[in-house]
Amino acid sequence: PVTDGSRELHSLCAQLEFLLQFDLKEKRSFFGQRKDYWDFLCQGLARCRQEHEGIHFVTSLDKLKTPVGRGRAFLRYCLVHKQLAESLQLCLLDPESLCEWYYARSPFLSPKRREEILGSLYELDCVTFHLAL
Secondary structure: OEEOOOHHHHHHHHHHHHHHHOOEOOOEOOOOOEOOHHHHHHHHHHHOOOOOHHHHHHHOOOOOOOHHHHHHHHHHHHHHOOOHHHHHHHHOOOHHHHHHHEOOOOHHHOHHHHHHHHHHHHHHHHOOEEOOO
């Protein structure tokens, strides 16, 4: 199993975060805080009208104060529960929402790249992750 001490885990999470932040449009909350991929994921999963346990879990953690911290916790939760590919796929279903959140260079706006990314993420479902949440 992959644990918190794994060098590959840190590389994987850094690459996932890079993908989710690449060409992300700058948005601000009502109070001026910069929105990040966490906000994109929350909106995408809420739009599917599904209560996602990962979102509920992360929002219940009082120690997490920033969107980036919440996003990282969500990625870890999804890896442990083998839900990363499915969760991201639900967020990528709506082309209008993608255009609202990402500029044209984002790989998520290319159907071919999106399919490659999701295919790779579904392969991670075969890997066991034992991570501290």
